[in-house]
Amino acid sequence: MGLTIGVDIGGTKIAAGVVDEEGSIIETSTVPTPGTPEGVVDAICAAVQEVTSATPAEAVGIGAAGYVDDKRATVLFAPNVNWRFEALKDKVEQRIGLPVVVENDANAAAWGEYRFGAGQGHDDVVCITLGTGLGGGVIIGGRLHRGRFGVAAEFGHIRVVPDGLLCGCGSQGCWEQYASGRALVRYARQRAAATPESAAKLLALGDGTPEGVQGRHVSEAARQGDPVAVDSFRELARWAGSGLADLASLFDPSAFIVGGGVSDEGDLVLDPIRKSFRRWLVGSQWRPHAQVLAAQLGGRAGLVGAADLARQG
Amino acid sequence: MGLTIGVDIGGTKIAAGVVDEEGSIIETSTVPTPGTPEGVVDAICAAVQEVTSATPAEAVGIGAAGYVDDKRATVLFAPNVNWRFEALKDKVEQRIGLPVVVENDANAAAWGEYRFGAGQGHDDVVCITLGTGLGGGVIIGGRLHRGRFGVAAEFGHIRVVPDGLLCGCGSQGCWEQYASGRALVRYARQRAAATPESAAKLLALGDGTPEGVQGRHVSEAARQGDPVAVDSFRELARWAGSGLADLASLFDPSAFIVGGGVSDEGDLVLDPIRKSFRRWLVGSQWRPHAQVLAAQLGGRAGLVGAADLARQG
Amino acid sequence: MGLTIGVDIGGTKIAAGVVDEEGSIIETSTVPTPGTPEGVVDAICAAVQEVTSATPAEAVGIGAAGYVDDKRATVLFAPNVNWRFEALKDKVEQRIGLPVVVENDANAAAWGEYRFGAGQGHDDVVCITLGTGLGGGVIIGGRLHRGRFGVAAEFGHIRVVPDGLLCGCGSQGCWEQYASGRALVRYARQRAAATPESAAKLLALGDGTPEGVQGRHVSEAARQGDPVAVDSFRELARWAGSGLADLASLFDPSAFIVGGGVSDEGDLVLDPIRKSFRRWLVGSQWRPHAQVLAAQLGGRAGLVGAADLARQG
Amino acid sequence: MGLTIGVDIGGTKIAAGVVDEEGSIIETSTVPTPGTPEGVVDAICAAVQEVTSATPAEAVGIGAAGYVDDKRATVLFAPNVNWRFEALKDKVEQRIGLPVVVENDANAAAWGEYRFGAGQGHDDVVCITLGTGLGGGVIIGGRLHRGRFGVAAEFGHIRVVPDGLLCGCGSQGCWEQYASGRALVRYARQRAAATPESAAKLLALGDGTPEGVQGRHVSEAARQGDPVAVDSFRELARWAGSGLADLASLFDPSAFIVGGGVSDEGDLVLDPIRKSFRRWLVGSQWRPHAQVLAAQLGGRAGLVGAADLARQG
Secondary structure, eight states: OOOEEEEOOOOOOOOOOEEESSSOOOEEEEEEEEEEEEHHHHHHHHHEEEEHHHOOSSSSSESSEEEOOSSSOOEETTTTEEEEEOOOOHHHHHHHOOOOEEEEEEHHHHHHHHSTTTTTTTTEEEEEEEEESSEEEETTTEEEOOSSSSOOOOOOGBBBBBTBOOOOOBSSBGGGGSSSSHHHHHHHHHHHOOOOOOOHHHHHHOOOOOOGGGGHHHHHHHHTOHHHHHHHHHHHHHHHHHHHHHHHHHHSSSSEEESSSSGGTTTTHHHHHHHHHHHHHTTTSSSSOOOEEEEEGGGGGGHHHHHHHHOOO | OOOOEEEESSSSEEEEEEEESSSEEEEEEEOOOSSHHHHHHHHHHHHHHHHHHSSSOOEEEESSSSSOTTOOEEHHHEEEEEEEEEEEHHHHHHHHHHHHHEEHHHHHHHHHHHHTTTTTTOSSSEEEESSSSSEEEEEEEEEEOOOOOSSSOOOOBSSSTTOOOOOSSOBSSGGGSSSSSHHHHHHHHHHHHHHHGGGGHHHTTTTSSSGOOHHHHHHHHTTTTTTTHHHHHHHHHHHHHHHHHHHHHHHHHOOEEEGHHHHGGGGHHHHHHHHHHHOOOTTTGOOOOEEEESSGGGGGGGHHHHHHHHHOO | OOOOOEEOOOSEEEEEEEEEESOOOEEEEEEOOSSSSSHHHHHHHHHHHHHHHHHHOOOOOESSEEEOOOOOOOOEEEEETTTEEHHHHHHHHHOOOOOEEEEHHHHHHHHHHHHSSTTOOOEOOOEEEESSSSSEEEETEEEEEOOOSOOOOOOOGBBBBBBBOOTSSSSSBBBBGSSHHHHHHHHHHHHHHHGGGOOHHHHHHSSSGGGGGGGHHHHHHHHOOOHHHHHHHHHHHHHHHHHHHHHHHHTOOOOEEEEGGGGGGTTHHHHHHHHHHHHHOOOTSOOOOOOEEEEGGGGGGHHHHHHHHHHOO | OOOOOEEEOOOSEEEEEEOTTSOOOOEEEEEEESSHHHHHHHHHHHHHHHHHHHSSOOOOEESSSSSSOOOOOOOEEETTTEEEEEOHHHHHHHHHHEEEEEEHHHHHEEEEEHHHHHTTTTEEEEEOOOOOOOOEEEEEEEEEEEOOOSOOGGGGSSSSSSBOOTTSSBBSSSSGGSSSSHHHHHHHHHHHHHHHHOOOOHHHHSSSSGGGOOOHHHHHHHHOHHHHHHHHHHHHHOOOOOHHHHHHHHHHHSEEEEEEEGGGGGGHHHHHHHHHHHHHHHTTSSOOOOOOEEEESSGGGGHHHHHHHHHHH
């Protein structure tokens, strides 16, 4: 199969892109993300039709934030776009006339990195995406690990603190409450409120209040050496790295790939994650260590991965 | 391949057994477990030779508590018998003249249950063994998940309590410190010391002191309704079930199998585990639930599984 | 001094009452709680004037939820009525013409119980109030322990879970997030959502949804034996009792008094708290145990205590 | 009263010293600590007799690690010297012929610092002693806070981590497991084992192995900037400071005094403790902050404090 289309459903826009066999995006089209569940389906179809009318392709892969069933056809639950048991594959196939594969977006991103990014050369890869939340994907022996019901690799919701922070999922102490972009901002705000004298640079980047601190301020302030910002990244890295150590005990991959907006900071965040990973890796003297790599595809990973999964059929 | 031999290395004895294609043990031989690393190798060979001289077999599978490398040949680290980078496969093959496969003992037990026990009819199975510690094994799509370096599914050492109990592995807060036979005894002793008036039956089964409480006393007292013993099982189940919920988020199997001595109590411990599993399963409304099953092979699982893995080659 | 006035500032109404030397309320007056900081001061004065015009009294004690300074004059911080460094004593004295004492409301309630309620006969008492949040007060050697700056005994905000639940105070893991009326409702809702089949009675008392569960439903359902409601009280008791054990290590009183709405359930909640207290009391074999008593004054404790503190001068 | 004697019972030696009204030690005598409970009593009497034969004094104060009853007469429980309900006051008075006061050693040290050390000028002081374990003492309004039964201020055993580290007291998660000299060594060993490349200086000070690391090595290495040693002090400080913040919510003193061997490092450890204290102090904008001071009397605090308590009668 030659060209295929990948679809990425974001909070503000939906992107469809034609992707070739080397993982390069040939052509893209974007539409705003509508506010209704059915509107999102319409928008996906519109974006796909626009891009394929310019550059014909043979199949469509859609990455969705949520649970996708074992047939890669129905989105069981997608809180962001308010889908419940949404038969997305059937609907889009009927309208577009191309075979459709639906996949969890973090799975799709992991696949993209495995095939065309940091995971090349590895057969066993665990990918975490530190975006607003924390997503995950697992490749085992060169195959995407979907689980029996399609909902494997939901790393963000393993419990790392009993009786810990409330999570939107209804549980407590979920990993994404401690290792994600949202967590980073919380760390920075709490520390800036408690010790503003150590957060002068950070606070100056926003409106001067702890509440005004945004993720990009933390990154910028950390690069400037602001103590609170640096400490916030360190805290994030502590939780990210200790979680990777757990994943090593579970999946034992040869490489971890860390993606998502937080990882854009590169070694500023990767190095402390590596340090924490080594700190918590059980039996580290007796086993080969997985590498901890920065993702390479940035925000394209999900779209490229979804397109490639559609190509694989 | 017809008959194969499985070897189980226990703390007090080493058992070798000839196993047929249906997982039945035809013949066994046991020898005491020696105190030196090299002595254990000798004893394995002796037990295998004894059993195969009576009933010839075609291959040998050895289950060892520890890390086994990706070639299933070298035991990287086995604390109980003090092996470090022990080339077990080569040594035993040279002496016995049969092909040898080495596997982590909990992996072997999981494979045994998958093939001939509670896992029959499932392709995606996660097995936990609640013995003195907590071991694990994973079957994905009908294949044993060994990881890139052979050390996957080391469930006992994922961190469930930050800054938690010290573990023999050098880390803190490992799952097996909260869900295992050893944990059960600790729960019972602590509670019996704090509230002896609620532990009358439990204390009467031992020497009357909290320190004298053994695992079998807790089981017996729980069956008699002793409040402290019942509460200790409940605490164990809380941690076991919440951990299974995490494993569902990671591996998404169709069935969990709970084995090991603790699970001999059947629904006394399985039912609270199931309850805790449902309590902590993330997204439980939107996904099919894995079953939580009691293991069926008891202490034979490891030997039978190792023999079958040797048969698979 | 004979009759004095106590003032209780609630979320919906402000009550002023004339109290005699035996702690009996002779006369009361209530006004709605205004929405502005200054309005609350006006309303306090109005309520006091109304009640004292009927029954003249000699001094006024005001209980306020928040920090009160060491001179018992200025409310440093009262989030509910939005006071910041509010010179309450001076303002009310000027308008009313009577001496005024301001006290933290939970301190006032503790004093009330000590003098006229469950604490009679004890000189060293620690009181916790399980209302919406968790308040505390301490009597040492027959004197209210206010601390050097007036802000002692803020039990609700000691950290019982590192990296735990967010608290309105800006910190995490505060005791009141785990032991309070609000916590009780959260426990019940979480459990009802996860295992609705065990919460039939509880859900039937509200609108059928977990979100519709209110505190009074949990109490009622627990009395009916609803498993989820009973388990929710048990969870609350676990945290309340372990916290009392810590307070015993710190203050070593002869009696704990448990008040607030949650304690209205009496032994339904007190017995599990006692059990948890014994479970976690350090060195319990070697020391006399404090009693854990139910408060006796109910919602009157704060008003009566404030009036009596004014009498003491 | 003029000169009095203070007695300090250490693990290897027992010291008796004559102390004047300014807290100066005039004369001392030491004897080795015997291995039997009764032997320790004999040794105390011998040391006191020796010192008082040279310099007559009027009363004796004895500091003992353990629970002392409300009459300051009986040691309820002293694990180090194996006393259980030991009538120490009576025994020593009979043999020595001077009035005797028995006090918990950390209480005595707190009193010493309050009277003659860092606490001078304060009436409300909370003292923590970071030695092998963590001891505490509280002065409220110029009086030692002993609690109703004599066992107040046992700070080391408040629970700061649910399901945390086992403690010698039988409980789990006690503060002294996270903030003490023993904890510091554990932090250093764990980190040195996990990341030896960051602990080169630390390991070189001992025998090269993580197990060989001692407390003095951590201090020395931290002064040299060894990353693992610095990080270990930071971890200790995190827990010490957050605990002080809790104590501020409970006791609200005007000063904290940090003593014990760990505090010998001065601002190396005090500054991070202060930072952590500010980080976790609840309501820090709305209240005066207690100072966090280094103890001034070093190892003499307990002896001097015990002597002064005997003087007070």
